[in-house]
Amino acid sequence: MDLLVFWVVAPVSVGAAVLMLLQRNAVFSALLLVVNQFTLAVFFAMLGAHFLAAVQVIVYAGAIMVLFLFVIMFLGVDRREALIEPIRGQRFLALALGLLLVGAVAVAVASGIGLGAESLPAFPAERDNVAALGRALFTRFVFPFEVTSILLIVAAIAAMVLARRRARGLPDEEELEVPRELEQGSGEPAARAPEPAGRRAGGRGR
Amino acid sequence: MRTPIAYYLVLSAVLFAIGTVGVLVRRNALVIFMSVELQLNAVNLSLVAFARQLGQVDGQVLAFFSMVVAAAEVVVGLAIIVAIFRRRLSANVDDVNLLRW
Numbered sequence: 001m002d003l004l005v006f007w008v009v010a011p012v013s014v015g016a017a018v019l020m021l022l023q024r025n026a027v028f029s030a031l032l033l034v035v036n037q038f039t040l041a042v043f044f045a046m047l048g049a050h051f052l053a054a055v056q057v058i059v060y061a062g063a064i065m066v067l068f069l070f071v072i073m074f075l076g077v078d079r080r081e082a083l084i085e086p087i088r089g090q091r092f093l094a095l096a097l098g099l100l101l102v103g104a105v106a107v108a109v110a111s112g113i114g115l116g117a118e119s120l121p122a123f124p125a126e127r128d129n130v131a132a133l134g135r136a137l138f139t140r141f142v143f144p145f146e147v148t149s150i151l152l153i154v155a156a157i158a159a160m161v162l163a164r165r166r167a168r169g170l171p172d173e174e175e176l177e178v179p180r181e182l183e184q185g186s187g188e189p190a191a192r193a194p195e196p197a198g199r200r201a202g203g204r205g206r
Numbered sequence: 207m208r209t210p211i212a213y214y215l216v217l218s219a220v221l222f223a224i225g226t227v228g229v230l231v232r233r234n235a236l237v238i239f240m241s242v243e244l245q246l247n248a249v250n251l252s253l254v255a256f257a258r259q260l261g262q263v264d265g266q267v268l269a270f271f272s273m274v275v276a277a278a279e280v281v282v283g284l285a286i287i288v289a290i291f292r293r294r295l296s297a298n299v300d301d302v303n304l305l306r307w
Contacts, residue, residue: 002208002209003208003209006209006213010213010217013217013221014217014220014221014224017221017224017225017244018224020224020228020237020240020241020244021224021227021228021231021232021237021241023237026234026236026237029236029237029240030240033240033243033244036221036244036247037247040247040250040251043214043217043251043254044251044254046209047214047254047255047257047258048258049254049257049258049266049269051266051270052250052254052266052269052270052273055270055273056247056250056273059273059277060243060247060273060276063277064243064276064277064280067280067281067284068236068239068240068280068284071236071284071287071288072236074288075236075287075288075291075297090230090231091231093230094226094227094230094231095227095231097226097227097230098223098224098226098227098230099223101219101222101223101226102216102219102220102223105215105216105219105222106216106219109212109215109216109219110212113211113212114212129263129266132263133263133266133267133270136263136264136266136267137267137270141267141271144271148271148274148275151274151275151278152274152277152278154278155277155278155279155281155282156281158281158282158285159281159282159284159285160285162282162285162286162288162289163285163288163289165292
């Protein structure tokens with residue numbers, strides 16, 4: 001039963017991941033990544049990590065992917081990706097190195113524990129995964145757990161600082177160079193470019 | 207019949223390699239970011255598989271922390287992508303080469 005579920009879900013997982021790379025449209029990539037994360041939640045549940053399966057669906061497939069889709073929509077969905085390779089043969093090399101990585105790990109696993117030799121042991125006596133995880137988090141791992149809260153606060157503040165718009169009249173990034181092709185291409189940055197100098201001069205006079 | 211742990215480890219390696227290829231091949235910063243997420247998820251899978259194999263919950267705790275760090279990383283990374291997009295009007299990683307020698 002366990003093995004059957006694995007062989008049904010694993011191809012879906014790998015297929016979603018491969019299709020994610022082949023999609024031209026970033027929105028489809030995000031949706032396929034959601035599929036992949038749902039399959040990983042299934043694996044977590046099969047492995048007895050029930051809490052992590054729930055967290056995987058809620059945090060990854062829910063919150064993080066919504067954030068991704070939000071940014072994709074914010075940047076515009078119809079952007080075409082250039083198909084030219086900056087380094088010759090980059091795609092082939094990347095594919096070869098990826099296959100090499102899989103092969104190396106497979107060999108390491110085969111020589112270490114054997115491919116498909118022994119099955120996983122039976123579930124440990126403590127079947128209540130959530131209670132066990134909570135006990136570990138709040139006893140042995142309580143210090144990293146608290147450090148995590150600092151990390152989340154720092155990340156939230158960093159996101160706000162990075163993504164906010166500069167207040168008008170302050171010296172800001174507009175004085176930095178705009179790429180030539182963009183100046184001619186869209187017209188909008190070029191029209192805005194001379195403005196900050198005058199505005200700043202006026203602001204200084206006040 | 208229960209699934210051998212080797213299956214999970216090889217599946218994890220396959221997903222990780224797909225993520226690596228995505229990081230190397232794609233030019234869209236958002237898709238590269240999604241590939242990094244795929245890599246993190248693949249490693250989580252092998253951590254949980256090892257936790258199950260050893261009958262301990264430590265691997266799950268580590269996977270939990272890696273999820274938290276991934277969430278924080280996504281927030282900061284997407285903010286950086288948005289900031290770069292505001293300045294360069296592009297989400298293509300080849301356009302961001304100011305630090306290149």
